[in-house]
Each structure stands twice: as C-alpha cells, then as structure tokens.
Amino acid sequence: MEQDITLKKEGQSLAFLKPLLAKITPKFQKGDLLAWLKKTGITILSITLFLGLWHMGSKALYNKEADFKIEKALTEQGQAAADAERACIESGESSCQPNTLPAPTQVWASLQSLIADHKVITADKAAFAEKMAATNEKLIAQGKNAIVYTGRASFIDIVLTSIKTVFAGFLLALLIAVPIGIIIGLSPTLRSAFNWFIQIFKPVSPVVWYLLVFMIVKTLYIGDNSDNAFVISFISVGLCAMWATLVNTAMGVSSVDKDYINVAKVLKLGTFQKVFKVILPSSLPLIFTGLRITLSVAWMVLIAIELLAQSQGLGLFVWEEFQNGANDSNSKIIVAMFVIGIIGFLLDRLMLTVQNMVSFNKNEGV
Template identity: 40%
Template structure:
C-alpha cells in the first residue's frame, strides 16, 4: 500500500513542474528565428514572415503565443462560417459524436457477443483465433478498406471507431463472464433460477466491473482512433482541424489541439471510471 500524500502538496508539485516546463520552453525560444543576417531591402522584407525578414526561419511558437491563441479560440468556440471554417467547440462536438456512435454500436455488439462467448467454452475456443488476429490491426489499416467498401467517408470513420473499440470490450466481457464463481451459479441453479434470470441477476452484476474496465480501455482507443480517422477523411472534427492547421503550418493551433484532445480523453476516461465505481462490489 502506498503512503498517503496530501492532495495539495501533489497539486503544488504538478504546478511547479508545469511552470518549469513552460518557462523553459519560453526561454529557449527567446530570440529564436532571428537570422541576424544583413538588413534586407524593406520592400522585400515586407513580403516575408517576421522571422524570414531577419534572415531566419519561422520558429516554434512560445507558450505565451499559444496561450493568446487559446484564449482567442475559446472565447468563440461555436461559430460556423461556412463548411470549412467552424469553431473548435463544434469540431470537438463532431468528434465526440462520431466516437460515441462508433463506441455505442461496438458496445451493443461486443457485450452480448462477449456474454455468449464467455458462457460457452467451445465458442470461446473457436472464435479466439479471429479475435487475436483482428485485435492488433491499426485503425489506419482499416481505413482504405472501409472507404472502398462503404464508399462514404463519414460512415467509414464511424466504422473504424467501431472495429477498433470492439475488441477490449469483447475480450473483457468474455473473460468476466467465464470467471464468475461456480458456487454462485450453483446457488442460482439450486434456487431454480432460469437462464435469463441467472444471466441478468447473477452473471451480469458479477462481471460488470470487468466489462466496465473493457469499456474504459475501448473509449480510450476510440478517442485515439478518431483523430487519425478524421485526418484521413477530412470534413469536420478535431482530427480534421489538426490536419487543417498543419496545412496552414500553424504550430500554435496544433499545440492547442493536442491539449484539447488530451483533456477530452481525460474526461471520457473519468466518466467511465465513475461508472466503474458505481458497479464495483466487495466481498
């Protein structure tokens, strides 16, 4: 058991680490991109970016610049100015919608299927090779196949989320169901509970923590995958937004996108963590 640490001391240390990191970043870039070359013809210099005008290259943005841009983006996150220019809040909402749709369908398929596999050792052994082969496939490898067969880019993105987030849920459900204690099943049988009653009143509560763990892993994967998928299909979403700002070589916006993706991923994980706590049981 780890020794308890006080929350405020940990928070303080986190803040110090963050401050050191950002301060070091800011300082390291002080004066970066200054070429110090000979003075250029003013007419020529006016046509160049700030750094290039002094003979250097446009440098990595400083944290202070990123902060200013973040404030600018967050002060109006939900604007829509045409199909290619929408606020960052709208983009995140699109991504969340796709993730929840793909993840939801995956849960609807994986949990019942996992139940069946967990209850039947024969099916478990028969399906295991397929699951083990398909499980480690990268989302990007599914994408061309999805685009070619489905021929619709937004459905393809949802399909890729589905196919990548189904495996942890499937495996965990199957494991949780097969690991239910024999005594409990025997008790249920002695009390003459039917198959359905046993499944819902005994097996489901017993396996719920394991299933929730699988869902928690899956939502993490789904959120990882959406960025890659949206970069490929384009249109809307935070992944597309990253790709778009990359086109514009706007590194500050990409840093902000990384921050946003991290925060939303954290929130999703915490939500499922809370759900897991609700179904946890102690003997």
C-alpha cells in the first residue's frame, strides 16, 4: 500500500518521462508496450492535428491578405499592376509578402535562423575577446574598465537573461515572503494588522509594480549611468509574484494541526524549537505550493515587465520583433511564444519535483 503511494508520487512528478522510461527499461511487457504506443500515438496525433489546423489557418489568412492586396492594386492602378502584384507574391519576393500568422514551416525556419544567428554572434564575441585581450590587460593594469562586447544579443542570450531575471525575482520573493509569512502566521495580531496590506497589494497589476519599482530604483541609481533595467525587472517580478507564497506561508503556519502543537507543549519545546521542528515542517507542503505558484506567476509577468523595463529578455525581444515588422518578425514572435511556454512548463515541473521531495504528505501535488 505504502509502496504504491511512493510509486504514484514519482509517477506524478515525472509523468512526462514515463513513456521514455518505459521504453528504456528492459523488462517491459507486451501490455506496457501497447499502452505506450497508445499514449505516444495519441500525443503524436494531437500534435499533428494542431500543426495541421495551424497550417490551414495561416494559409487561409495568407490567401485573404494576398487577395486583398491584388484587389487593391486592381482598383487603384489597373490590371497590369494587379498582375505584377500577383507575380510578386507568387515569386516569394519578400517585399510584397502578406504579413500575417506564419505557417509552422516558417516558424521552424525562423528558429533555425535564430540558432544560426546565435552561432554567428558567439563567433563574433570570441573574435572580439581575442582582439581586445591585449588591450584589456593593459586597461586593467592601468586601473581602468575593460572594454566589453556591446553588440546585439543572440536569441539564446536573451532566453538566458529572462531565466536569470525570473530566478532573481523568485529568490527575492522567497526571501521576502517566506519570513514575513511565518511571522504573520505565528501571530494572529500581526495577521489582522497586515491583512489590509496584503489584500490591497495582492491584486496590483505587474505594470503598476514596474512603475513603482522604476520610480524608486531610478532615484537610487541617480548619477549612475550603468544599466539598471535588470535590477528593475527582477525586483518588479519578485514583488509581483511573492503574494501567493506570502499568503500560503501565513496560512500554513497558522493552520498547523492542533495535535502537533499539543505535542510541542507536552514535550516542552522552546519557541525556537517549536517553530523549526514542528510548525515549519508541518507547513512546508503549503509553503511549496505557494512557491510553485510564485514561480509560474513570475514567469508570466516577466514578459510584460521586460518589455517595459527594456531589459534584454524575451519580453523585449517579442516587442521589438513586433515593432520591427520585418518579413520573419511574426514567425520569430511565435518561436518566442513556444520557448516561453516550454520553459514555463519545465520550471513548473522542476518546482513540483522539489515540492514532492520535501513533502511528507506523499499524496500531494498534481
């Protein structure tokens, strides 16, 4: 019975690896293989269906815009211009392509071009570092700042910046929300005193948090020309996302089972011992549920905040591509969308695994 529960727990956190694991495990049975085939088959089918619908939809949109362009040329400039327009579109010339929802193939091509671009930029960076090595050494010897590469960032750099921002924000949220949550949870007086504060600030939108942080950080950085976009964005992300952890921690700490409190009293544990040996362990599952929500909220608001803070992350990338309006901009936006989604999913799984590791209640977590 207990064994079953443990197995179930692993199955839950790593369910998406299960088909793969089942394939690797040598002693699988016929039934396993069938189940795996069925599961994988359905997954592949749903992906194919999704891509097919997407392809058809984008094609319809493409045709609609193309027809409109030709029609417009016909009414405004006559038959010859319309024919020229049609020929231009059909030739694949980039200047006259309809700019609409890109097809899956275009998105795939964009992804590859982004990766190729990353390789070019990395090579560039290496060359730059090599070229400047001697000069930089001299500069450092003279006590001056070294010259660093300031060219544009590649897509991979952008993704890494975003992940860095989200983790910095998450850490900030953890450092603020967990201690305050514990203190509020322990004292009913403080809880009611802080309640208005939490209720008012919890629903504030990410944009407003950004503006608030901007006001403060801008003044703190006054006279300093260094780039504070990263600081502003991670603080905004942290403040925005910490509320779930704060509320959950306070709730977990305040709702510890009365039996455990009685045990602590009968054993005559000191306050410190009581908090760290009884109250905190028993509220860990709720705290981690809060942290998991915080991480997903952090990743969600990150995009909007990076856009506003002009931080070199995915949010800014999406916005710049939209403003850019180049031929492959739309497909790059879709690439970014998938990357954001996949990273969000992986972060959530990561938190779930950690949550299951610390949780004594093996049945929790979905």
